[in-house]
Amino acid sequence: MIFLDNLINGISLGSIYAIIALGYTMVYGIAKMLNFAHGDVIMVGAYVAFCGLQYWGLPPVAAILVSMAVCTVLGVTIEGLAYRPLRQAASLAVLITAIGMSYLLQNLALMIWGANPKSFPRTFINSSIINIGQLNVSSATLITILANVVIMVALTLFTAKTKLGKAMRCVSEDRGAAELMGIHVNRTISFTFAIGSALAAIAGVLLCSSYPILQPTTGSMPGIKAFTAAVFGGIGSIPGAMLGGILLGVIEIFGKAYISTELGDAIVFAVLIVVLLVKPSGLLGKPMREKV
Amino acid sequence: MTQNTQAAPLLKVSDIHVYYGAIHAIKGISLEVNDGEIVTLIGANGAGKSTTLNTIAGLLKPRQGTIALNGVPIQGVGASRMVSKGLALCPEGRRIFQQMTVKENLEMGAYSRPAAEIAGSLEEMFQRFPRLKEREKQVAGTLSGGEQQMLAMARALMSRPRLLMLDEPSMGLAPILVEQIFSIITELHGSGVTVLLVEQNAQMALQVADRAYVMETGLITMQGDASDLLHNDAVQKAYLGS
Numbered sequence: 001m002i003f004l005d006n007l008i009n010g011i012s013l014g015s016i017y018a019i020i021a022l023g024y025t026m027v028y029g030i031a032k033m034l035n036f037a038h039g040d041v042i043m044v045g046a047y048v049a050f051c052g053l054q055y056w057g058l059p060p061v062a063a064i065l066v067s068m069a070v071c072t073v074l075g076v077t078i079e080g081l082a083y084r085p086l087r088q089a090a091s092l093a094v095l096i097t098a099i100g101m102s103y104l105l106q107n108l109a110l111m112i113w114g115a116n117p118k119s120f121p122r123t124f125i126n127s128s129i130i131n132i133g134q135l136n137v138s139s140a141t142l143i144t145i146l147a148n149v150v151i152m153v154a155l156t157l158f159t160a161k162t163k164l165g166k167a168m169r170c171v172s173e174d175r176g177a178a179e180l181m182g183i184h185v186n187r188t189i190s191f192t193f194a195i196g197s198a199l200a201a202i203a204g205v206l207l208c209s210s211y212p213i214l215q216p217t218t219g220s221m222p223g224i225k226a227f228t229a230a231v232f233g234g235i236g237s238i239p240g241a242m243l244g245g246i247l248l249g250v251i252e253i254f255g256k257a258y259i260s261t262e263l264g265d266a267i268v269f270a271v272l273i274v275v276l277l278v279k280p281s282g283l284l285g286k287p288m289r290e291k292v
Numbered sequence: 293m294t295q296n297t298q299a300a301p302l303l304k305v306s307d308i309h310v311y312y313g314a315i316h317a318i319k320g321i322s323l324e325v326n327d328g329e330i331v332t333l334i335g336a337n338g339a340g341k342s343t344t345l346n347t348i349a350g351l352l353k354p355r356q357g358t359i360a361l362n363g364v365p366i367q368g369v370g371a372s373r374m375v376s377k378g379l380a381l382c383p384e385g386r387r388i389f390q391q392m393t394v395k396e397n398l399e400m401g402a403y404s405r406p407a408a409e410i411a412g413s414l415e416e417m418f419q420r421f422p423r424l425k426e427r428e429k430q431v432a433g434t435l436s437g438g439e440q441q442m443l444a445m446a447r448a449l450m451s452r453p454r455l456l457m458l459d460e461p462s463m464g465l466a467p468i469l470v471e472q473i474f475s476i477i478t479e480l481h482g483s484g485v486t487v488l489l490v491e492q493n494a495q496m497a498l499q500v501a502d503r504a505y506v507m508e509t510g511l512i513t514m515q516g517d518a519s520d521l522l523h524n525d526a527v528q529k530a531y532l533g534s
């Protein structure tokens with residue numbers, strides 16, 4: 001049963017990566033930029049939820065909602081202040097700005113919450129163990145997987161069916177043509193940052209519910225891995241983020257369990273390299289299409 | 293100002309200058325399109341025809357000069373606000389949304405219109421372009437070149453423009469399809485759409501148009517009735533290959 005336990009833990013960890021990867025992939029698809037500050041938005045989300053639970057006495061659901069609201073505002077503000085002025089700039093300038101934004105958020109967190117790691121309260125998802133047959137699954141694991149499924153279905157329907165979702169697809173395909181349709185590109189990009197950042201808040205809470213140590217660098221490693229997952233699945237593709245995230249989580253847990261605990265992360269990146277050698281656009285990525 | 297808005301041309305471009313960084317692409321051109329006309333803009337590669345249309349559509353900003361639609365200045369307003377003012381551009385290279393279906397592309401053309409009006413316009417487009425009806429659910433990237441051009445034109449028409457700007461609609465099409473595109477343009481004109489047409493195919497363009505402007509390296513060098521220019525020696529030498 002250890003195999004199945006590992007598999008479920010892998011899927012759960014991968015679900016967190018997948019939710020974070022959505023933020024990278026949607027922003028990349030629409031704004032054609034890598035928002036390296038995304039991982040740190042997760043950290044801010046986790047801290048806000050932490051404060052809500054620990055200091056402000058909020059019920060868990062309210063703490064999550066406040067955290068989502070704060071992250072949404074944060075994401076939209078970052079986009080408006082730091083990235084929008086660089087819309088026509090070289091992509092390297094945007095990348096450096098994003099990295100700078102990442103350090104800014106980490107240092108602000110250091111100022112506000114200090115360097116000492118906080119222990120994330122268990123009140124939200126008290127990790128009671130649920131037995132399904134011979135399987136021992138924590139409730140945090142189940143809730144994480146469930147949240148991921150709900151988010152994926154909702155986002156897929158949103159982009160396929162709604163007017164705003166279709167506008168997002170247009171902007172990601174051809175910004176100029178989208179403008180000619182009357183789509184307000186800046187508004188659409190802001191909106192994408194809003195969704196990505198709200199999801200980051202959820203990911204932050206889920207992450208800290210399973211791995212309850214919270215510090216200013218908490219978002220970095222999951223951020224990098226989720227970015228890897230997005231590339232792995234095909235950057236720009238929503239189902240790709242889902243698949244990439246889950247595979248990455250499963251590979252990581254199995255690598256650590258059966259090969260080497262120390263090399264777990266290295267194995268993850270080795271697999272990524274192999275996949276990209278075989279299929280440079282990622283598992284579900286569309287090959288770059290030549291304009292006719 | 294107000295006393296002669298009645299007589300104002302639908303589109304009036306006055307002395308615009310457009311730059312790409314340091315490149316001075318449009319060096320002060322003026323042109324007019326009156327309600328109900330087909331006006332064509334012809335010229336060699338790189339003359340600045342697309343730049344002119346893109347500037348009118350709001351994708352580029354003129355550094356100097358004015359553009360007025362019905363007497364109201366629109367330069368610098370931004371492309372996304374142009375459609376609701378009654379101006380649509382069918383851009384060079386078609387630029388349909390390749391990953392969306394034919395129907396979705398058409399719906400995006402009507403993005404700024406109330407949802408309730410879309411079904412009727414879709415029906416209209418399917419009547420005018422029966423090929424698109426057959427391929428309604430097909431992903432646009434898989435259409436043939438001619439079908440993609442039809443889709444691009446239909447998509448622009450979905451906004452019910454007062455002025456339709458077409459940038460080289462016959463580009464890369466077989467002669468029979470070129471004929472078809474031009475007959476559609478004539479039909480559209482017949483149904484009251486005003487057209488500003490940019491074309492490499494000067495012969496065809498001058499045949500369907502009422503008036504024409506000839507562009508050369510960022511300037512307008514000739515203008516007049518299309519039929520006069522069609523028989524003008526200089527135009528024939530430069531653009532009609534005779």
Ligand SMILES: Nc1ncnc2c1ncn2[C@@H]1O[C@H](COP(=O)(O)OP(=O)(O)OP(=O)(O)O)[C@@H](O)[C@H]1O
Pocket residue numbers: 312315317335336337338339340341342343344384492
């Ligand atoms: N994005 C751009 N950046 C820099 N220069 C540009 C850009 N687009 C066009 N130009 C230059 O501006 C000039 C006018 O180009 P434009 O595309 O308007 O010509 P055109 O008349 O439409 O030509 P064609 O018939 O080949 O489509 C050309 O010299 C071109 O090199």
Ligand SMILES: [Mg+2]
Pocket residue numbers: 341342343384459
């Ligand atoms: Mg051109």
